[in-house]
Amino acid sequence: MFTRLPIVIVGLSFGQHILRWFHESDAVQYFQLVGVSDLRQSLAAEVAAQYGVRAYSSLEEVLRDDSVAVVGLYTAPFGRAQLLRDILRAGKDVMTTKPFELDADEAGLVLEEARRLNRVIHLNSPSQEPTQDIRCIGNWVDKHGLGKLISARGEVWASYFEDEDGSWMDDAMLCPGGVMMRLGIYLINDILRLAGPVDQINLISSRVRTGRPTPDIARRTLTGRSGYIASVYASFCIEDGDRYSNGLVLNYENGTIYRNIGETCPVPKQDHAHLALVLGDEHGRRVAETADFYEISGVYQWENLYHSIINRTPVSDEYARMITEGVKILSSMAGALVEA
Numbered sequence: 553m554f555t556r557l558p559i560v561i562v563g564l565s566f567g568q569h570i571l572r573w574f575h576e577s578d579a580v581q582y583f584q585l586v587g588v589s590d591l592r593q594s595l596a597a598e599v600a601a602q603y604g605v606r607a608y609s610s611l612e613e614v615l616r617d618d619s620v621a622v623v624g625l626y627t628a629p630f631g632r633a634q635l636l637r638d639i640l641r642a643g644k645d646v647m648t649t650k651p652f653e654l655d656a657d658e659a660g661l662v663l664e665e666a667r668r669l670n671r672v673i674h675l676n677s678p679s680q681e682p683t684q685d686i687r688c689i690g691n692w693v694d695k696h697g698l699g700k701l702i703s704a705r706g707e708v709w710a711s712y713f714e715d716e717d718g719s720w721m722d723d724a725m726l727c728p729g730g731v732m733m734r735l736g737i738y739l740i741n742d743i744l745r746l747a748g749p750v751d752q753i754n755l756i757s758s759r760v761r762t763g764r765p766t767p768d769i770a771r772r773t774l775t776g777r778s779g780y781i782a783s784v785y786a787s788f789c790i791e792d793g794d795r796y797s798n799g800l801v802l803n804y805e806n807g808t809i810y811r812n813i814g815e816t817c818p819v820p821k822q823d824h825a826h827l828a829l830v831l832g833d834e835h836g837r838r839v840a841e842t843a844d845f846y847e848i849s850g851v852y853q854w855e856n857l858y859h860s861i862i863n864r865t866p867v868s869d870e871y872a873r874m875i876t877e878g879v880k881i882l883s884s885m886a887g888a889l890v891e892a
Contacts, residue, residue: 699805
């Protein structure tokens with residue numbers, strides 16, 4: 553039986569979704585929700601009453617409460633590094649969300665401070681540990697001698713009908729690439745984890761129908777230091793039953809791995825990954841292995857967070873590198889935008 557750690561969720565625009573997922577997941581085994589906070593006091597009071605917890609008037613009030621061990625920070629990404637510093641310096645650990653920050657230098661500095669203070673920061677993308685599907689892909693590469701990654705192609709879409717509301721999602725500098733930042737980042741982080749750092753980055757984008765001024769269709773191309781070429785496509789304009797499937801094709805020297813791709817693939821449920829490994833030999837094409845997992849890009853690894861806090865396991869150099877590399881790619885979109 554675990555001694556649950558008290559947690560407060562801060563930022564309820566997205567935090568309300570987190571609260572629903574929180575109570576439907578294993579998070580409740582490890583953390584006890586004790587409060588919520590939002591700048592909109594009426595919203596905080598409403599959500600607090602719904603869950604029977606305390607409504608904090610501000611992050612500062614949360615940080616003054618010594619009984620709170622963990623903060624779930626779900627505010628907008630710009631300037632998040634300073635909020636994280638405040639939390640860390642108050643002696644609390646953090647679960648937050650993608651994108652971690654919009655300034656790569658600030659991201660690196662706050663992660664270094666977390667290590668120096670022996671505090672824990674985790675987020676959902678990149679997750680602290682590879683998800684089950686990513687671990688399986690690595691195992692197949694070794695087991696079947698697939699060799700070097702040659703190319704990777706990721707695609708994700710959904711159907712959104714949004715209106716301009718003056719939020720950070722309407723600002724091209726605060727939400728660079730629009731849909732690429734909000735949906736495509738999961739695939740970008742998967743590719744970085746599987747293939748390593750990139751040297752060249754390009755973005756092409758367009759806006760078809762959503763009411764926001766930021767792009768609702770985008771494609772990002774990446775050239776890796778090892779020579780691989782990758783592309784990620786994201787759209788808010790498609791409804792076909794395959795929303796959020798995070799499809800991925802990985803072409804290696806000696807085989808190809810597919811995740812949630814193709815009309816013969818089982819219709820993916822959210823957080824579901826169907827993998828297939830295709831090899832060729834003297835007899836032609838064959839599906840060598842398949843696997844299914846209910847963990848994919850973007851999941852919140854609450855159990856990992858809990859054990860990292862209990863064991864005082866700080867952010868590793870590798871995890872910090874993956875986080876900052878993703879932030880660099882996102883921040884580059886503001887300056888590298890090419891309108892279709």
